[in-house]
Amino acid sequence: MEKELARFLAVCEDPYRYVAGLKDRGKKIIGCVPLHVPEEMVHAAGMLPVVMWESTRPTGKGHARMQSYFCGLVRGLVDDAVSGRLGFLDGMVLADSCLAVRGIEPVLKRNFPLPYYESLYLPPVLHRPATRKYVISEFERFKSSLERFSGNPVTAGALENSIRLYEEDHGLLRMVYELRRRSPGVITAREMAAIVMSGMIMPKEDHVRLLETLVPALEKRSPGKPGVRLVLSGSLCQAPRVEFLDMCDHAGALVVDDDLYVGSRYFATRTPAGGTPVESLADRYVGQTTPCPTRIQPGSDWGDYLVEMTRKSGARGVINLVVKHCEPHEIYYPHLKRKLADAGIPELLLEIEHETASVAPLKTRVQAFLEMVGGL
Amino acid sequence: MEKKVNRVRTTALVKDMVTAYYDDLRKARQTGRKVAWACGVVPFELLRVMDIAFEHGESYGAYSAARGGNIELKQAAEAEGYSADACSYWRTLNGLAILARKGAAIREDMALPLPDFVVGANHCQTVGLWTDSLSRLLNVPGFVIDVPMTYYESEYEKNIAHLEAQLRAFITFLEGITGKQFDFDRLKEVMRLVKKAAALRRECLDLCKSIPTPMSYFDCLIGLRPMHSMRGTSISVDYYEKLKAEIEDRVARKIGVIPNEQYRLYWDNLPIWFKVGAISEKLAALNAVPIVSTYTHGAFYYEADKIDPERPLRSIAEELVFICRDMNARFKVERIARWVEEYSLDGLIMHSARTCRPVDIGQYDIIDEMRRRYGIPGVVIEADPTDPLYYSDTDVDQRLESFVEIMRSRKQ
Numbered sequence: 001m002e003k004e005l006a007r008f009l010a011v012c013e014d015p016y017r018y019v020a021g022l023k024d025r026g027k028k029i030i031g032c033v034p035l036h037v038p039e040e041m042v043h044a045a046g047m048l049p050v051v052m053w054e055s056t057r058p059t060g061k062g063h064a065r066m067q068s069y070f071c072g073l074v075r076g077l078v079d080d081a082v083s084g085r086l087g088f089l090d091g092m093v094l095a096d097s098c099l100a101v102r103g104i105e106p107v108l109k110r111n112f113p114l115p116y117y118e119s120l121y122l123p124p125v126l127h128r129p130a131t132r133k134y135v136i137s138e139f140e141r142f143k144s145s146l147e148r149f150s151g152n153p154v155t156a157g158a159l160e161n162s163i164r165l166y167e168e169d170h171g172l173l174r175m176v177y178e179l180r181r182r183s184p185g186v187i188t189a190r191e192m193a194a195i196v197m198s199g200m201i202m203p204k205e206d207h208v209r210l211l212e213t214l215v216p217a218l219e220k221r222s223p224g225k226p227g228v229r230l231v232l233s234g235s236l237c238q239a240p241r242v243e244f245l246d247m248c249d250h251a252g253a254l255v256v257d258d259d260l261y262v263g264s265r266y267f268a269t270r271t272p273a274g275g276t277p278v279e280s281l282a283d284r285y286v287g288q289t290t291p292c293p294t295r296i297q298p299g300s301d302w303g304d305y306l307v308e309m310t311r312k313s314g315a316r317g318v319i320n321l322v323v324k325h326c327e328p329h330e331i332y333y334p335h336l337k338r339k340l341a342d343a344g345i346p347e348l349l350l351e352i353e354h355e356t357a358s359v360a361p362l363k364t365r366v367q368a369f370l371e372m373v374g375g376l
Numbered sequence: 377m378e379k380k381v382n383r384v385r386t387t388a389l390v391k392d393m394v395t396a397y398y399d400d401l402r403k404a405r406q407t408g409r410k411v412a413w414a415c416g417v418v419p420f421e422l423l424r425v426m427d428i429a430f431e432h433g434e435s436y437g438a439y440s441a442a443r444g445g446n447i448e449l450k451q452a453a454e455a456e457g458y459s460a461d462a463c464s465y466w467r468t469l470n471g472l473a474i475l476a477r478k479g480a481a482i483r484e485d486m487a488l489p490l491p492d493f494v495v496g497a498n499h500c501q502t503v504g505l506w507t508d509s510l511s512r513l514l515n516v517p518g519f520v521i522d523v524p525m526t527y528y529e530s531e532y533e534k535n536i537a538h539l540e541a542q543l544r545a546f547i548t549f550l551e552g553i554t555g556k557q558f559d560f561d562r563l564k565e566v567m568r569l570v571k572k573a574a575a576l577r578r579e580c581l582d583l584c585k586s587i588p589t590p591m592s593y594f595d596c597l598i599g600l601r602p603m604h605s606m607r608g609t610s611i612s613v614d615y616y617e618k619l620k621a622e623i624e625d626r627v628a629r630k631i632g633v634i635p636n637e638q639y640r641l642y643w644d645n646l647p648i649w650f651k652v653g654a655i656s657e658k659l660a661a662l663n664a665v666p667i668v669s670t671y672t673h674g675a676f677y678y679e680a681d682k683i684d685p686e687r688p689l690r691s692i693a694e695e696l697v698f699i700c701r702d703m704n705a706r707f708k709v710e711r712i713a714r715w716v717e718e719y720s721l722d723g724l725i726m727h728s729a730r731t732c733r734p735v736d737i738g739q740y741d742i743i744d745e746m747r748r749r750y751g752i753p754g755v756v757i758e759a760d761p762t763d764p765l766y767y768s769d770t771d772v773d774q775r776l777e778s779f780v781e782i783m784r785s786r787k788q
Binding site (some may be wrong): 066069105118119130301324327331335337 | 421456457458459462468470500501502503504506508509511512513518520522524525526527530531535537538541542547686703704706709728730733734736737738739740741745758
């Protein structure tokens, strides 16, 4: 088990090196910019989809291309691109997840020409019938574009296989989450982030294989020391820094569930069967069960969702990780705060900056919060 | 200091028009009309047909900033967890909502009736999300019109069709709110007035290709209201008739909007509403005048000839898809290039708006590109449409001075 975990941690430690190493496999590597890109379609075209991660460096050359008041993911991506750190990519796909992601393609293209760029428009008003129709046609267009670039036909069978593989992976991840809810502390926050994030980067076949060994082994792992049960929410397009997760562990928090992108948000929604595989992917998009602040879902409420997650998991409080300049999150945060307050759930807001030298200032706040909610 | 700018006189009419507009809005409920808050590029024409009184969220942001009434509204929002990094228009309107709900004191000229519903368009994602979050905050119905981004020309028609479907759904929503049936003949009538005013406004903008320019970008801004929340009325048409007469007269007599025009400029992104006067004077003193912008020339039915009053929904849909497409650098860069040629521009001022970011992305690349193609320089000034927190007089003044210096040495 420790071998699998070490593998996941190593992939996340230096994703640049890891992905560059995948070049040997002779497949084209396509960077999928969070969120909403149907990776399965890239996979079915015989290419390797890789979900782009946040650079941990302060921005350098990229600063001349992007103002300082964009989030770390976007600034870091542009910086990595113009600084030559993404030489392993053959292409990139963006899916209009936020106004920054919508805007950066021309900047990337001009300063980091790749053979393939593709931008998808996915209507955000999920419940409206016109949206599903549009998404299906957009995914069909994407399919043709992938076929042209890869030279491989994306047959219904190939796409079904890819969907099945991804579902298998996501199912295993759900099992790990279920296990953590059952025995909090069995897995550290950092390990959990690595388990999920490595799956966004590694070829899915490899990830599934490792998870298949890991899951039963984890069942037998003894739970760690007790602590204050918490839910982590936010960090909507990127993994929280490992230093931060370690700090939470050391401060005595037991993350028992999460509402993070590199976490439950990535795999929560199942891909429904029925219809063509493209329709299944469209149905997953319009039917996403996790309230996403980049989408309009009048039928669901992020506040209620988070309250329910907290209650179900027996957590004593919620830490909201708001990435600085993530406007969708900033827009809904006051709403989350109100809902949590109404439910009597303590909440701590931590604003996460890209250029952070140390997590020490956050540590004091986390410790104070743990004392308040858990009587540590 | 003596004023250098010879402002277009017709724009002085706008102030009374705005006062009358707000008087009407504040009285709307008494006459049984529904009230809406409309955010983003909402098709006001549809609201007009349904006789709904409305305030436009961003106009309110601009209005309150220009009058210095927005600070306490923003503070009220920030006190409830609204981030100062997020859209300042949004914070202002939410601040108003929060104070009004509490029954707190609000400056008389800043007070507005709370809405029966909110509607927004997501040509800017923030506006769509803001509409949804306002509807949750105020517990009133909300409708987001999905304005698709056109990444590829091949998708243009598909996007127009998608948007037409949104408009039909919105009409059904409005029928539910008002209990009235939508009158398409009335919409055609409204669109005829929109087309008339838009064509007149376009003639005014085109006349600014003359040297010296009779009107500045700042005059265009003040004159936007009649093409904005007032469009589709005869008031709007009258305004642009008067404006055109004045501008034609100026062109005929070679009267410029500044006394010694040497540098003709493009302005990117929104204005800095609380500094419009100061910046326009500052530039005039440096013999520079902004004439064109994405804002004044990229929306408000700039392409008036495309309006077909007999196909009103199609015309509205096309306008919204066009606005959204050209906010993005990939299309914007070609339009700016055309304006550089048509308007004989000497430089670009790129307003990097701290909390209004969709148009900011790619500004550095656009400067590079225009330098490469035409050899003209550009400058970035970091500020905000309505939040003085992000404005420094010294910084902006210095940047503008050195920018003009670069243009001067280039011309020599």
